[in-house]
Amino acid sequence: xxALISWFADPLQFDFISRALIAAIIVGVVCSVLGTFVVLxxxxxxxxxxxxxxxxxxxxxFLLGWPLAIGALIFGIITAVLIGVLTEQGLLKEDTxxxxxxAGLFALGVALLSITGNYTVDLAHFLFGNLLGVSRQDLLxxxxxxxxxxxxxxxxxxxxxxLSFDRVLAVTLRLPATFLNYLxxxxxAVTIVVSLQVVGIxxxxxxxxxxxxxxxxxxxxxxxxxxxxxxxxxxxGVTGVxxxxxxxxxxxxxxxxxxxxxxVLVFLFAPRRGLVVTRL
Amino acid sequence: xxELVTRLAPKRIHHxxxxxxxxxxxxxxxFADGTRxxxxxSGGNYALRDLTFSVTKGERIAVVGPNGAGKTTLFRLIVGxxxxxxxxxxxxxxxxxxxxxxxxxxxxSQIDFAFPATVEDVVMMGRVGRIGLFRWPRRHDREVxxxxxxxxxxxxxxxxxxxELSGGQQQRIFIARALAQEAELLLMDEPLTGLDxxxxxRIFNILGTLRADGVTVVVATHDLNLAAERFDRVLLxxxxxxxxxxxxxVLSTPHLLRAYSGQATxxxxxxxxxxxxxxxxxGEVDA
Numbered sequence: 265x266x267a268l269i270s271w272f273a274d275p276l277q278f279d280f281i282s283r284a285l286i287a288a289i290i291v292g293v294v295c296s297v298l299g300t301f302v303v304l305x306x307x308x309x310x311x312x313x314x315x316x317x318x319x320x321x322x323x324x325x326f327l328l329g330w331p332l333a334i335g336a337l338i339f340g341i342i343t344a345v346l347i348g349v350l351t352e353q354g355l356l357k358e359d360t361x362x363x364x365x366x367a368g369l370f371a372l373g374v375a376l377l378s379i380t381g382n383y384t385v386d387l388a389h390f391l392f393g394n395l396l397g398v399s400r401q402d403l404l405x406x407x408x409x410x411x412x413x414x415x416x417x418x419x420x421x422x423x424x425x426x427l428s429f430d431r432v433l434a435v436t437l438r439l440p441a442t443f444l445n446y447l448x449x450x451x452x453a454v455t456i457v458v459s460l461q462v463v464g465i466x467x468x469x470x471x472x473x474x475x476x477x478x479x480x481x482x483x484x485x486x487x488x489x490x491x492x493x494x495x496x497x498x499x500x501g502v503t504g505v506x507x508x509x510x511x512x513x514x515x516x517x518x519x520x521x522x523x524x525x526x527x528v529l530v531f532l533f534a535p536r537r538g539l540v541v542t543r544l
Numbered sequence: 545x546x547e548l549v550t551r552l553a554p555k556r557i558h559h560x561x562x563x564x565x566x567x568x569x570x571x572x573x574x575f576a577d578g579t580r581x582x583x584x585x586s587g588g589n590y591a592l593r594d595l596t597f598s599v600t601k602g603e604r605i606a607v608v609g610p611n612g613a614g615k616t617t618l619f620r621l622i623v624g625x626x627x628x629x630x631x632x633x634x635x636x637x638x639x640x641x642x643x644x645x646x647x648x649x650x651x652x653s654q655i656d657f658a659f660p661a662t663v664e665d666v667v668m669m670g671r672v673g674r675i676g677l678f679r680w681p682r683r684h685d686r687e688v689x690x691x692x693x694x695x696x697x698x699x700x701x702x703x704x705x706x707x708e709l710s711g712g713q714q715q716r717i718f719i720a721r722a723l724a725q726e727a728e729l730l731l732m733d734e735p736l737t738g739l740d741x742x743x744x745x746r747i748f749n750i751l752g753t754l755r756a757d758g759v760t761v762v763v764a765t766h767d768l769n770l771a772a773e774r775f776d777r778v779l780l781x782x783x784x785x786x787x788x789x790x791x792x793x794v795l796s797t798p799h800l801l802r803a804y805s806g807q808a809t810x811x812x813x814x815x816x817x818x819x820x821x822x823x824x825x826x827g828e829v830d831a
Binding site for chain 2: 439
């Protein structure tokens with residue numbers, strides 16, 4: 265018993281591990297809750313693109329010593345506008361337009377970063393996160409921005425619900441659809457910034473999509489889907505940090521692998537809808 | 545914050561007394577504004593051409609015509625997601641833009657029935673416009689949802705996930721959503737496709753009860769028999785209005801031949817049978 269307690273408690277004597285755990289829980293919850301809308305609206309590719317296209321903004325902010333969130337937001341909006349302009353005339357399909365903007369802006373970000381001195385280390389941190397390097401100040405920013413995202417989702421919950429389920433209903437109810445679309449986009453951009461240190465750009469999509477996808481297989485209503493996704497996200501965060509500590513695996517991939525393992529278990533064994541259950 | 549609420553909230557429109565429920569006045573929609581989304585150099589080429597008609601409160605109208613006749617574009621025009629290139633659409637004397645009294649019952653294929661929502665949740669969505677931003681459903685809203693479900697005889701389905709319903713039940717739920725929205729103009733796009741006769745009957749019975757409340761119903765359908773039997777007036781459409789009026793006047797051989805030109809065949813004989821290949825092999829009618 266004491267062995268078990270010390271197994272859990274020992275890592276906590278290091279402040280950077282405690283901070284990593286708190287950050288992983290916050291990011292697990294915020295990404296998963298917002299991720300339910302990403303999944304329901306079929307925005308996975310867009311979310312992945314946005315995680316990459318904010319890189320130039322983050323790098324510029326990083327070089328100028330600004331808060332990274334500002335740079336990310338500016339490039340999040342630039343991304344949305346560019347995709348809008350490219351698809352507006354019906355000349356390009358949306359996924360093609362996303363692809364072009366995605367690759368172009370990501371390349372710009374990597375190019376900008378390559379001009380700076382510490383290229384390899386910084387790039388690795390942006391791409392895969394630096395969970396064990398979360399500072400006290402990072403944690404503060406993460407908590408505040410995470411809380412804002414959850415609050416906005418709560419305030420506009422029923423409008424986002426309608427917009428995700430039936431666009432035409434949103435129109436006939438005269439909901440401010442354009443405003444809501446941009447709001448969701450800004451929330452995604454902010455959440456990406458919040459999660460940058462925990463999972464990094466390359467694995468960001470997993471935190472949006474995987475817990476929400478697992479939750480969708482187990483639930484019948486959106487509030488429960490959000491709660492279950494948040495629980496899976498938080499659990500993945502905590503377990504991932506411990507796994508990273510004991511197995512000496514990079515922390516970002518470790519968190520994502522736990523979430524993926526949960527998804528696979530749910531896909532196979534979920535009550536009523538799991539593969540194993542339905543085939544028996 | 546208060547300013548944000550007023551700027552985002554829909555303007556409430558008051559219906560002008562004595563105005564038609566729905567009135568189109570020489571409406572043209574070019575392809576660029578319509579369904580194609582692609583700017584064509586469309587010299588006089590319109591998705592809809594010179595539509596003029598009006599609908600009276602409480603009427604039940606069938607919109608029929610071949611595939612690509614512009615039925616969906618017409619509905620989008622009424623909802624307000626497509627704007628006319630020329631002419632005017634008025635609902636109770638105002639353009640569609642600010643009305644929250646128009647309900648659209650989508651084709652079943654357009655809805656994601658795996659969506660995590662119960663029947664109750666979906667019907668409550670109809671209330672969202674009236675509840676308003678930053679507010680939550682109150683007891684009155686829950687009561688409206690309950691009575692709307694009762695009116696479509698679906699109270700017992702309230703807690704079901706929407707994927708766990710039959711086709712007819714799904715249609716009734718969306719009618720309940722329109723009732724919860726307190727809609728006065730109900731647009732239904734192919735609501736009867738794939739439903740068996742008892743389910744169709746049930747839906748027409750429900751639509752019949754709406755007439756007493758002054759709810760106007762416009763239904764797009766491929767089924768000419770239903771259009772002939774169950775509706776007050778029929779709008780025969782193929783990019784322009786071929787004919788509009790009582791079913792027996794509209795669904796005549798010359799009109800159907802004009803509307804369905806390539807898709808209709810006359811079998812000469814005692815009754816001059818016109819076969820119309822409307823959609824999926826259904827839609828045959830005697831003329």
